Amino acid sequence: MLPLRLAFPFSAIVGQEEMKRAILLTAVDPTIGGVLILGHRGTAKSTAVRALPALLPPMNVVRGCRYGCDPDTESRACDDCRARRAAGEKLRHDKHNVPVVDLPLGATEDRVVGALDLERALTRGEKAYEPGLLARTNRGYLYVDEINLLEDHLVDLLLDVAATGENVVEREGISVRHPARFVLVGSGNPEEGDLRPQLLDRFGLSVEVTTTNDLDARVEVIKRRDAFDRDPEGFTAKWAAADLDTRKHVERARKKIDALKVPDAVLRDAARLCAAVGTDGVRGELALLRGARALAAYDGARAVTVDHLRTIAPSALRHRLRRNVLDDVGSSVRIERAVADVLGAA
Amino acid sequence: MTLRDSASERPAAVASERPTAVATAVATLNLATRAELAAAVLALDGVALGGAVLRAPRSDIAETFVARLRALMPDGAPHRRLPFAIPDDRLLGGLDLAMTLAQGRPVADHGLLAALDGGLLVIPGAERIGASLAARLTQVLDLGHVAQRVRVADAPTHHAARVTIVAIDEAEADEDAVHGAIADRCAFHLLLDVQPLPELYSRADIKAAAALLPHVDADTASEPPAHPTASRSTDAALRTLVHTAELYGIDSLRAVRAALRVARCCAALDGRRSTNDSDVATAAALVLGPRATRLPAPPPETSAEPEPPPPPPDDAQNQDDSAERDDQDVRELEERIIEAMAAALPFGLTMDAPTRTPKARRAAGRAGSDRSGGTRGRQVGTRRGDPRGGGRLDLVETLRAAAPWQPLRRRSAGATEAGSASAKPIPAIPARPRVLVRPDDFRIRRLFEPAGTTAIFVVDASGSSAVNRMAEAKGAVELLLAESYARRDEVALIAFRGAKAEILLPPTRAIAAAKRALAALPGGGGTPLASAIDRAVELTLRARREGNDTVVVFLTDARANVARDGSGGREQAMAEALQSARVMRGLEGQVLLIDTSPRPSPQAQEVAAAMGARYVALPRTDARSIHAAVTAARA
Ligand SMILES: [Zn+2]
Numbered sequence: 018m019l020p021l022r023l024a025f026p027f028s029a030i031v032g033q034e035e036m037k038r039a040i041l042l043t044a045v046d047p048t049i050g051g052v053l054i055l056g057h058r059g060t061a062k063s064t065a066v067r068a069l070p071a072l073l074p075p076m077n078v079v080r081g082c083r084y085g086c087d088p089d090t091e092s093r094a095c096d097d098c099r100a101r102r103a104a105g106e107k108l109r110h111d112k113h114n115v116p117v118v119d120l121p122l123g124a125t126e127d128r129v130v131g132a133l134d135l136e137r138a139l140t141r142g143e144k145a146y147e148p149g150l151l152a153r154t155n156r157g158y159l160y161v162d163e164i165n166l167l168e169d170h171l172v173d174l175l176l177d178v179a180a181t182g183e184n185v186v187e188r189e190g191i192s193v194r195h196p197a198r199f200v201l202v203g204s205g206n207p208e209e210g211d212l213r214p215q216l217l218d219r220f221g222l223s224v225e226v227t228t229t230n231d232l233d234a235r236v237e238v239i240k241r242r243d244a245f246d247r248d249p250e251g252f253t254a255k256w257a258a259a260d261l262d263t264r265k266h267v268e269r270a271r272k273k274i275d276a277l278k279v280p281d282a283v284l285r286d287a288a289r290l291c292a293a294v295g296t297d298g299v300r301g302e303l304a305l306l307r308g309a310r311a312l313a314a315y316d317g318a319r320a321v322t323v324d325h326l327r328t329i330a331p332s333a334l335r336h337r338l339r340r341n342v343l344d345d346v347g348s349s350v351r352i353e354r355a356v357a358d359v360l361g362a363a
Numbered sequence: 364m365t366l367r368d369s370a371s372e373r374p375a376a377v378a379s380e381r382p383t384a385v386a387t388a389v390a391t392l393n394l395a396t397r398a399e400l401a402a403a404v405l406a407l408d409g410v411a412l413g414g415a416v417l418r419a420p421r422s423d424i425a426e427t428f429v430a431r432l433r434a435l436m437p438d439g440a441p442h443r444r445l446p447f448a449i450p451d452d453r454l455l456g457g458l459d460l461a462m463t464l465a466q467g468r469p470v471a472d473h474g475l476l477a478a479l480d481g482g483l484l485v486i487p488g489a490e491r492i493g494a495s496l497a498a499r500l501t502q503v504l505d506l507g508h509v510a511q512r513v514r515v516a517d518a519p520t521h522h523a524a525r526v527t528i529v530a531i532d533e534a535e536a537d538e539d540a541v542h543g544a545i546a547d548r549c550a551f552h553l554l555l556d557v558q559p560l561p562e563l564y565s566r567a568d569i570k571a572a573a574a575l576l577p578h579v580d581a582d583t584a585s586e587p588p589a590h591p592t593a594s595r596s597t598d599a600a601l602r603t604l605v606h607t608a609e610l611y612g613i614d615s616l617r618a619v620r621a622a623l624r625v626a627r628c629c630a631a632l633d634g635r636r637s638t639n640d641s642d643v644a645t646a647a648a649l650v651l652g653p654r655a656t657r658l659p660a661p662p663p664e665t666s667a668e669p670e671p672p673p674p675p676p677d678d679a680q681n682q683d684d685s686a687e688r689d690d691q692d693v694r695e696l697e698e699r700i701i702e703a704m705a706a707a708l709p710f711g712l713t714m715d716a717p718t719r720t721p722k723a724r725r726a727a728g729r730a731g732s733d734r735s736g737g738t739r740g741r742q743v744g745t746r747r748g749d750p751r752g753g754g755r756l757d758l759v760e761t762l763r764a765a766a767p768w769q770p771l772r773r774r775s776a777g778a779t780e781a782g783s784a785s786a787k788p789i790p791a792i793p794a795r796p797r798v799l800v801r802p803d804d805f806r807i808r809r810l811f812e813p814a815g816t817t818a819i820f821v822v823d824a825s826g827s828s829a830v831n832r833m834a835e836a837k838g839a840v841e842l843l844l845a846e847s848y849a850r851r852d853e854v855a856l857i858a859f860r861g862a863k864a865e866i867l868l869p870p871t872r873a874i875a876a877a878k879r880a881l882a883a884l885p886g887g888g889g890t891p892l893a894s895a896i897d898r899a900v901e902l903t904l905r906a907r908r909e910g911n912d913t914v915v916v917f918l919t920d921a922r923a924n925v926a927r928d929g930s931g932g933r934e935q936a937m938a939e940a941l942q943s944a945r946v947m948r949g950l951e952g953q954v955l956l957i958d959t960s961p962r963p964s965p966q967a968q969e970v971a972a973a974m975g976a977r978y979v980a981l982p983r984t985d986a987r988s989i990h991a992a993v994t995a996a997r998a
Pocket of ligand 1: 079082083084085086094095096097098099
């Protein structure tokens with residue numbers, strides 16, 4: 018098997034704090050939903066998500082399971098695992114890195130959801146299911162670069178599966194369902210065409226990445242990238258400690274998050290904030306609260322505060338604003354104003 | 364300033380011919396020599412540097428570069444040309460048709476890019492590559508592999524695809540250039556002329572340089588260079604390159620990274636283990652020069668300069684000296700780079716701030732055109748059908764349809780060995796096919812239907828119209844833009860005033876660009892109506908070529924008073940406008956003319972009739988009523 022290129026270490030990414038935070042928070046609480054990364058060419062939109070397998074704690078995976086089931090949560094097990102358990106088999110497990118699957122542009126729907134196993138059908142005349150990319154993505158991340166170029170029906174499909182956590186296949190006489198819980202990370206260049214507003218709303222968080230104009234920061238970006246290109250192993254080793262520190266933070270936050278309380282006052286503030294910026298529906302409010310809670314857990318706070326709301330509001334809400342072409346003010350600025358109005362100054 | 368260029372370290376025999384030996388005279392390198400140097404660098408480090416975008420007056424000249432590059436790349440390195448309408452399963456892999464049918468089990472074809480691992484992909488007519496093909500190519504360039512698209516037992520999930528590309532840009536001067544995603548990843552943007560490439564390097568030179576390359580500047584970060592003026596730490600070179608990019612208005616950090624690598628390649632080609640000023644200047648000229656979007660502003664007045672930050676309290680004494688020397692070095696290097704860059708800059712640069720919109724517009728327009736398919740329609744499904752009727756066979760789906768029947772068919776095929784008419788296998792397979800496929804099984808690709816619409820707004824910004832309705836027209840167009848955005852239509856904007864009409868915005872789906880273009884639209888001057896209609900005809904034809912429907916909306920009082928040649932005169936101007944209008948009618952598209960005069964004008968009605976346009980008079984125009992009229996016309 019071809020050794021894939023090492024990924025650039027998460028901790029070595031210069032700046033891009035909002036993007037890093039959004040990605041880490043989905044690692045703390047995957048139910049926040051997908052992350053949309055918007056930025057121009059050459060802003061390293063893919064770097065943070067591709068760094069995740071090396072960064073996040075490895076996970077236990079049932080040995081022999083095609084869907085990467087967790088041995089400890091039987092409620093989310095696939096049919097195969099259930100059947101094995103029912104037959105009295107003691108399931109063993111291995112440690113695997115969190116999967117980050119790159120959706121290749123041009124991937125067919127078959128490859129994504131799975132299809133009839135051609136090999137078995139042709140050679141043995143058997144109807145069997147051949148899992149697709151979504152099976153490999155279970156409990157991890159699905160990354161779609163240039164998501165604005167993906168056919169709408171595929172984006173819809175991915176968001177549906179991400180929302181339900183289950184891939185349901187009904188085709189060619191095959192009827193299969195399997196767990197597919199993943200965080201969808203899409204990136205796009207806003208100058209190359211917009212995403213449908215209905216789709217935007219379904220991402221939990223969105224971030225805008227830009228290239229810095231600061232000379233020192235630009236030098237540092239290239240220097241690290243260059244050092245990595247020249248010696249990937251050495252460079253990765255140098256940043257391993259910093260990555261480990263981040264991993265510990267994520268692990269701690271995962272343990273804490275369930276016990277974290279969201280005070281009523283914060284709930285009310287979140288609702289008022291959503292009303293003030295005029296986002297429809299509950300998706301924005303949910304993403305805002307979940308994001309704030311994950312942030313509080315990551316920060317090691319005792320409770321969710323209005324500061325957490327304030328920090329996460331731009332990411333949770335900016336892509337849900339109704340586009341007003343007659344208004345020149347950017348989405349981020351509109352959110353900031355609303356935050357200042359509703360929550361007061363920081 | 365050191366000009367010695369560490370001549371003592373270089374093999375004497377070749378010293379006088381090599382570009383780096385020309386020292387400060389990078390600026391004098393002609394196009395052919397620069398191309399030769401680029402070919403050598405690509406043969407050395409092409410996978411990391413992406414490749415080259417090439418412009419040449421004739422295609423055979425572009426081929427001389429390809430031939431040179433092949434002569435320098437390792438013997439036997441694969442080399443292919445990218446067919447323009449390549450389907451995904453040929454580019455990225457799919458099923459091997461002949462083998463699958465012959466063997467009766469799926470056999471994977473890994474596709475063109477995997478077959479080219481370690482080799483060269485030549486893209487003729489690279490300007491025709493749209494956003495989706497560009498994205499497919501760049502994904503592979505970035506990852507260095509293709510993912511297996513059809514699962515076949517025991518096949519690996521990825522195949523190495525480390526390719527160097529040569530994108531030949533054959534665009535006419537006023538056409539779109541090579542897609543930005545590709546151009547950004549190609550280190551070199553080369554211009555060729557009729558001169559043959561001087562053969563300065565050999566394959567053996569490249570091999571020797573390849574052995575040296577990993578060691579170039581490998582430890583400058585930890586050790587001070589032995590000859591501070593002759594060799595330069597990565598840090599200083601990098602700072603200079605980043606600064607140079609800023610001076611010349613180059614945003615892409617990728618380009619700077621490439622320049623740094625190219626500097627090291629130059630050192631390696633010259634047989635050195637450390638880069639010097641000349642390498643950095645050469646790299647800047649080669650990589651950054653053609654990307655410049657502006658000239659450096661003249662140095663600011665010293666009095667205007669912000670006060671330098673106070674030196675850090677400790678070590679200040681120690682660092683003073685070396686800092687000063689570094690500063691001196693950096694300044695000298697910068698001067699040298701500016702000199703080297705001068706010869707490599709694109710024409711027509713000014714000292715203005717770089718205008719980013721044209722690039723963005725180009726990219727945006729392309730994304731739209733690509734989406735609508737045309738030659739590269741993308742598959743959205745399959746249907747039953749006969750591929751000999753012109754459709755493209757979807758092999759996987761066909762085999763899926765055939766698969767469940769195989770045992771049955773084999774039995775019946777065995778029974779009637781002579782072969783009944785209904786069991787006729789498709790022709791290209793061996794006498795006893797392992798898979799029995801019948802016409803019933805054939806599945807045809809359903810390609811993406813171009814349901815897109817391009818809305819072309821032609822806005823009269825002349826004096827007479829501006830007085831009447833400029834603000835309302837802008838407001839209406841903005842409303843229509845918002846609607847086009849929701850419908851995912853493309854929009855284009857033509858404005859006319861003064862001597863002639865101008866395409867402010869080629870078809871795009873990026874609404875921000877449209878808004879900016881509209882906001883910046885000034886009013887006043889004559890009414891060059893004929894020229895406006897001509898531009899609208901041009902955009903209509905362009906949109907049709909992309910497979911889009913069009914709707915053209917004129918907002919004008921049609922008081923034509925400027926002829927095509929820019930001269931005044933109502934009569935001539937009106938005659939020409941009517942002539943153009945008849946051409947527009949010949950296109951048989953949807954056209955709408957909104958009369959912006961205070962009361963319905965006979966002229967506007969006449970022009971509308973000549974265009975075959977729906978005429979809408981709006982005596983009390985406001986943005987909303989214009990919007991309503993257009994919406995009604997489109998329904
Ligand atoms: Zn399982």
